[in-house]
Amino acid sequence: MDQEILNIILKDTYSLSQLKHRLRILKSNLLKTFFGGENNQTLSSTARDLNWLQSLPDSFYRKFNKDNVYQILTGLEKGISGLPALTMYLTFEPDDATLNQIGSVARKTFNSPFLILDIKLNPNLIAGAALVWKGVYRDYSLRAKVESRKLEIIDGFKKFLR
Numbered sequence: 001m002d003q004e005i006l007n008i009i010l011k012d013t014y015s016l017s018q019l020k021h022r023l024r025i026l027k028s029n030l031l032k033t034f035f036g037g038e039n040n041q042t043l044s045s046t047a048r049d050l051n052w053l054q055s056l057p058d059s060f061y062r063k064f065n066k067d068n069v070y071q072i073l074t075g076l077e078k079g080i081s082g083l084p085a086l087t088m089y090l091t092f093e094p095d096d097a098t099l100n101q102i103g104s105v106a107r108k109t110f111n112s113p114f115l116i117l118d119i120k121l122n123p124n125l126i127a128g129a130a131l132v133w134k135g136v137y138r139d140y141s142l143r144a145k146v147e148s149r150k151l152e153i154i155d156g157f158k159k160f161l162r
Contacts, residue, residue, distance in 0.1 A: 002075035007114070008060050009076075010083075014103025015117045019080060025049045027073050034066040048096075084112045087132035089122040091141075 009026070013019050064072060086106055094102060099117070107115045110133070122130065128141030 002072055002079055005060065005063055005072060006076055006079050008056065010114050010116070012055075012100070013116075014099050014106075015119050016080070016085065017119065018099065019116060022049075022052060023073070023076060023080075025053065029053055030064055030069050030073070034064075034069055080116075083114055083116045084110070085116050085118050086110065087118040087120060089120050089125060089130040089132075091121070091123055091125050091127075093121060094119065 009019070009022060013022055088102070088106075099119070103115075103117055106117060107113055124143065125139070125141040126143040126146070128139075128143070130137065130139040130141060132138075
């Protein structure tokens with residue numbers, strides 16, 4: 001049952017940080033629903049978070065009850081580590097729309113409907129991205145292109161300066 005729940009969450013969740021955040025607000029919401037009380041996490045949730053919680057189908061919420069909520073949530077948190085992850089180094093932090101576009105293309109490209117992006121910032125890259133997939137690092141940035149042709153570029157400048 002945990003995998004089915006995770007699949008629903010992953011339908012429109014593309015990054016590891018987004019997934020962890022959504023699991024936190026889901027947990028907070030479910031615990032408040034089943035056990036009541038004040039809950040600062042739910043109270044501080046943004047409209048975007050609340051919209052996401054409301055977008056989940058009723059059938060999703062029916063899978064939870066006060067007896068299994070902790071067990072399911074623990075299973076979901078453990079299940080994150082088993083997801084295929086693409087580490088992506090970018091020079092900027094993508095907004096949700098950009099993240100959704102990148103995530104959708106990555107899932108199609110890698111033929112993995114549950115691929116999760118682990119976005120990391122690297123301001124040293126120039127105009128592009130670097131990726132790590134299954135332990136293999138590839139730099140597709142302009143910095144890598146310049147570095148690979150460094151001698152040619154230097155020679156070009158030397159000719160120009162003569």
